[in-house]
Amino acid sequence: MTNVFDILEERGYIEQMTHPTEIKELFGKKSVPFYIGIDPTADSLHVGHFVSLMVASHMQKCGHKPIILVGGGTATIGDPSGKTDMRKMMTRETIDHNVACIKKQIEKFVSFEGENSAIIVNNADWLLDLNFVQFMRDIGSLFSVNKMLSAECYKQRLETGLTFFEMSYMLMQSYDFLHLYETYGCKLQMGGNDQWSNILGGVDLIRRIGKDDSYGLTFKLLTTKEGKKMGKTEKGALWLDSEKTSPYDFYQYWRNIEDESVETVLKLLTFLPIEKINELTSLKDEQINKAKKVAAFEITKLVHGEEEAKKAEEASNALFNGSGNLDNMPTVELGDNKNISIVDAIVLTGIAPSKGQARTLINQGGISLNDNKVSDINYLLSENDFADGYAILKKGKKVFYKLV
RNA sequence: GGGUAGGUGGCCGAGUGGCUAAAGGCGGCAGACUGUAAAUCUGUUCUCAUUUGAGUACGAUGGUUCGAAUCCAUCUCUGCCCA
Numbered sequence: 271m272t273n274v275f276d277i278l279e280e281r282g283y284i285e286q287m288t289h290p291t292e293i294k295e296l297f298g299k300k301s302v303p304f305y306i307g308i309d310p311t312a313d314s315l316h317v318g319h320f321v322s323l324m325v326a327s328h329m330q331k332c333g334h335k336p337i338i339l340v341g342g343g344t345a346t347i348g349d350p351s352g353k354t355d356m357r358k359m360m361t362r363e364t365i366d367h368n369v370a371c372i373k374k375q376i377e378k379f380v381s382f383e384g385e386n387s388a389i390i391v392n393n394a395d396w397l398l399d400l401n402f403v404q405f406m407r408d409i410g411s412l413f414s415v416n417k418m419l420s421a422e423c424y425k426q427r428l429e430t431g432l433t434f435f436e437m438s439y440m441l442m443q444s445y446d447f448l449h450l451y452e453t454y455g456c457k458l459q460m461g462g463n464d465q466w467s468n469i470l471g472g473v474d475l476i477r478r479i480g481k482d483d484s485y486g487l488t489f490k491l492l493t494t495k496e497g498k499k500m501g502k503t504e505k506g507a508l509w510l511d512s513e514k515t516s517p518y519d520f521y522q523y524w525r526n527i528e529d530e531s532v533e534t535v536l537k538l539l540t541f542l543p544i545e546k547i548n549e550l551t552s553l554k555d556e557q558i559n560k561a562k563k564v565a566a567f568e569i570t571k572l573v574h575g576e577e578e579a580k581k582a583e584e585a586s587n588a589l590f591n592g593s594g595n596l597d598n599m600p601t602v603e604l605g606d607n608k609n610i611s612i613v614d615a616i617v618l619t620g621i622a623p624s625k626g627q628a629r630t631l632i633n634q635g636g637i638s639l640n641d642n643k644v645s646d647i648n649y650l651l652s653e654n655d656f657a658d659g660y661a662i663l664k665k666g667k668k669v670f671y672k673l674v
Numbered sequence: 675g676g677g678u679a680g681g682u683g684g685c686c687g688a689g690u691g692g693c694u695a696a697a698g699g700c701g702g703c704a705g706a707c708u709g710u711a712a713a714u715c716u717g718u719u720c721u722c723a724u725u726u727g728a729g730u731a732c733g734a735u736g737g738u739u740c741g742a743a744u745c746c747a748u749c750u751c752u753g754c755c756c757a
Binding site for chain 1 (some may be wrong): 701703705720753
């Protein structure tokens with residue numbers, strides 16, 4: 271069987287490792303239980319979790335056992351890494367709800383059946399019942415504050431203030447690893463590169479209690495070439511839930527990605543063979559759009575299924591190339607009253623959040639109806655605009671809505 | 675516990691009684707240029723009404739004043755220094 275290490279390395283997932291040679295050797299053996307943590311801060315996963323799930327999937331395909339840890343316990347604190355402010359605390363109920371929702375999305379990436387079936391664990395199950403004094407004596411005594419403070423992730427927070435509450439996040443995450451090590455024989459913790467110090471904490475903890483076969487590995491974070499996190503949109507995060515981010519918008523996000531990122535997303539977010547990817551990314555200038563189309567389709571297919579991906583692609587072709595059918599473009603039903611003002615229509619579709627902004631858009635020439643630029647802010651929609659049974663409202667070059 | 679500096683629009687950050695819906699930057703959106711890319715340039719960026727206008731907003735509450743983000747009181751949160 272292929273050593274998954276080679277796959278991860280070839281596709282460029284790996285950022286840092288605690289013990290490169292040992293890890294490679296470990297992967298060559300039979301089933302290795304490994305864990306990846308996910309914070310249930312919302313009722314859907316977003317692009318930030320995508321790479322983790324891809325890695326988990328690759329790992330499982332090569333015969334390893336994924337343990338998906340949802341941080342039901344730690345989410346009540348919030349990881350201070352890289353944050354400038356303390357996160358809002360969440361109630362147990364919302365967290366439980368989120369965990370249930372997230373579970374469904376994870377199922378698209380790893381299998382919960384068969385020999386190396388994935389399991390989902392919730393650290394609330396062991397963290398919430400801990401006895402504070404005992405925990406501090408057993409675990410807390412093994413952590414050096416000096417060392418923690420020198421970690422990059424805390425340095426930034428040191429300037430703006432950091433509570434002890436938040437600082438204990440590392441202890442808990444480390445304890446998670448220890449717990450999984452002891453109960454499932456989990457040898458490896460993986461996570462985004464922002465998790466490096468927390469992961470090191472866990473590896474260190476296990477070594478301090480006398481075991482030397484725990485390892486940590488982090489993977490690349492998806493960033494634009496300016497180093498910003500990828501997956502931010504005007505409406506916030508790019509969600510994996512079709513209710514929060516439609517498959518069409520999801521497709522469009524990847525379709526519009528900057529040239530420099532095509533190779534990265536193809537390697538990290540699709541299962542296309544590396545040869546195929548190299549072929550696509552060797553395209554230059556305008557031709558690179560072909561690679562973007564493939565990326566958008568493949569990535570959408572993974573998250574929303576082939577059918578939705580095809581629909582998104584069709585809608586995209588219809589709108590930008592003028593061919594194909596318009597059935598699958600985002601549609602807003604106006605009901606019986608079609609004679610509303612253009613401004614109301616814009617707000618109704620969510621193209622702009624307020625009437626004022628809708629007017630601004632019109633004044634700037636950013637709105638068109640059925641391919642005619644709208645210049646009158648008092649324009650009223652009429653039957654004529656629905657000549658084909660629908661009207662197409664367009665903001666800028668890329669945002670379309672069909673009105674029926 | 676004592677001292678001290680602060681809390682401004684999505685973020686950063688000016689602003690110390692009327693000219694402040696609040697400079698500047700970032701981010702967002704649109705226009706131009708393009709390849710549904712990047713970079714660049716221009717415009718725009720609280721809500722409602724658009725002609726002027728109105729409402730809400732500068733941690734919270736109350737007060738002084740013709741008039742407050744700006745002054746006073748109380749509360750609350752945060753940084754820093756001392757213990």
